[in-house]
Amino acid sequence: MASDTFTGDRAATNEFLREMTAGMSHQERLDQTRWLAHMMDDKFSIPGTNFRFGWDAIIGLFPGVGDAVTSAISLLIVHHAYQAGAGPLTLARMVGNVGVDLIFGAVPLVGDVFDAAWKGNRKNMRLLERHLAKQAEKQRR
Template sequence: MEQESFRERRQAQAMGIDLPLGNSPADIRRRMEAIEFLLERSIQIPGTKYAIGLDAVIGLLPVVGDLIAAAMGSFIIWEAKRLGLPRWKLWRMVGNIALDTTLGAVPLAGDAFDLLFRSNSRNLRIVKRHLDKHHPETQIIEG
């Protein structure tokens, strides 16, 4: 079991993603930030400063891709529930993913919508506001 988690950690670090395995609010926050980065900003479009993520790429597959992206994005909601976010915040997060999935399933227009509406980034912002208020020790000051 411990070897498996070590292997997973090494693979994530090789991809440039740090996935802490603890249950502290700070570890959960870093995990959610890593998943959000992977889903929304992990692929730089050549010649631009704009980045997309797996959510937009997987969303190119009609309907099925959007359902897979929604399942991956629901990880942030699951972690938020573990942190004890109020139900209304969790429902707001579910609404963000539902809107992204529903409109993203529309051919062509949905793909453009996926590039503009970043449900996972919105959900992470909701969680960060909660953590900054209730667990200020998890804040990361970037300089």
């Protein structure tokens, strides 16, 4: 019974994502991905330093729930890449970046420092940028 509920919740989430991102252009996907990466990885800075961190490190301070929430947000970038036609290898790398962030970020305190330094959302944004640049190059030929 619990698995039916989980499957139903996952289906509802997938449908919500499809409806929310339906009809977006590649540029709109890239703009949203850049915004998300900035908010999650680089929004704030420590005065007098070049060190930047985002909501990922802050929300991750809440044990268990925080890392699950930030991973769900990070998966939106992966969803955009999937919708933009990214290949399986690119998608696997992106999911791997989210997984590394989730696993290492879950370690109390040390994981929060890791979250601030890893910047998996920015890594995934760059993977999407590269994919879209290659796609644009193929279309120009």
